[in-house]
Amino acid sequence: MDQIKIGRFIAQIRKEKSMTQRQLSEKLGISDKTVSKWECGNGLPEISLMLPLCDILGISVNELLSGEILKDIDYKMKAEENMMSLLKEKEENKKKLKLSFLVGVPATATFLVLNMLVSIYADVMPVPLKLMLILFACITFGIGLYVTMLLDREAGYFVCKHCGESFTPSWGTYMWAPHTLSKRYMKCPHCGKRSNCRRKL
Numbered sequence: 001m002d003q004i005k006i007g008r009f010i011a012q013i014r015k016e017k018s019m020t021q022r023q024l025s026e027k028l029g030i031s032d033k034t035v036s037k038w039e040c041g042n043g044l045p046e047i048s049l050m051l052p053l054c055d056i057l058g059i060s061v062n063e064l065l066s067g068e069i070l071k072d073i074d075y076k077m078k079a080e081e082n083m084m085s086l087l088k089e090k091e092e093n094k095k096k097l098k099l100s101f102l103v104g105v106p107a108t109a110t111f112l113v114l115n116m117l118v119s120i121y122a123d124v125m126p127v128p129l130k131l132m133l134i135l136f137a138c139i140t141f142g143i144g145l146y147v148t149m150l151l152d153r154e155a156g157y158f159v160c161k162h163c164g165e166s167f168t169p170s171w172g173t174y175m176w177a178p179h180t181l182s183k184r185y186m187k188c189p190h191c192g193k194r195s196n197c198r199r200k201l
Contacts, residue, residue: 005067011039013057019044027056033188034165046166046200069187089132093201100151111137136188149175159193160188169197 014024014035021039025032028049037043045053050061063070065082115139117131153174157166167189169177177184183196 002067003044006044006064007041008063010035010053010057013059014039017057024056028052030165033109037050042156043166043168045111045196046164048164090201096151096155097201100148100155101142103151104148107141107148110144114140144172156199156201158184158186158197159200160191160193160197161186162193163191165190166200 014018015019020032021035022127025035028035030049045064050064054061057064059069062079062082063083070078083148084155114133118125118133122130123146148191153169153171157168159166165188169184169186173186174184177186179185183198185194186197187194188197
């Protein structure tokens with residue numbers, strides 16, 4: 001899915017309809033920052049907004065996802081391409097989540113086991129070996145944690161409980177957010193309120 005092409009297309013049709021970003025956002029019940037984000041290619045409208053957006057712009061969802069006005073001859077082919085692209089994106093997000101788990105668990109286990117070994121055999125283990133094991137445990141855990149967070153953050157997006165806007169959190173917001181497996185307590189960049197934001201793939 002070409003977000004930049006879609007964003008330019010939204011901007012083009014909006015201007016053809018003589019609408020400002022604010023006017024479009026008011027009709028959709030969202031902030032003008034969200035419309036600006038779409039038009040800059042930094043995100044796609046969430047699924048619940050696609051039909052209302054297309055109604056306002058006078059285009060089809062297929063045209064929205066293609067980023068262009070389609071002729072009848074291209075319509076079916078583009079519909080299939082867009083459907084496959086959405087399915088592929090969802091599968092990739094699922095793979096990222098699984099991979100983050102597969103990296104995170106062994107890295108944490110390695111860190112805990114090596115530190116336990118050092119503490120159990122502290123009296124008989126030479127100091128250089130202890131330091132090497134602790135250093136190796138910390139490096140393994142650090143790399144594992146970084147890769148896990150990178151994959152987890154990029155798998156899908158989060159939805160604010162208050163305003164319903166979807167977003168990908170910044171690194172700082174993501175890192176310090178208390179979380180469960182499917183939710184993170186974060187500040188929404190759209191409405192500024194904190195809530196348990198649910199992950200959507």
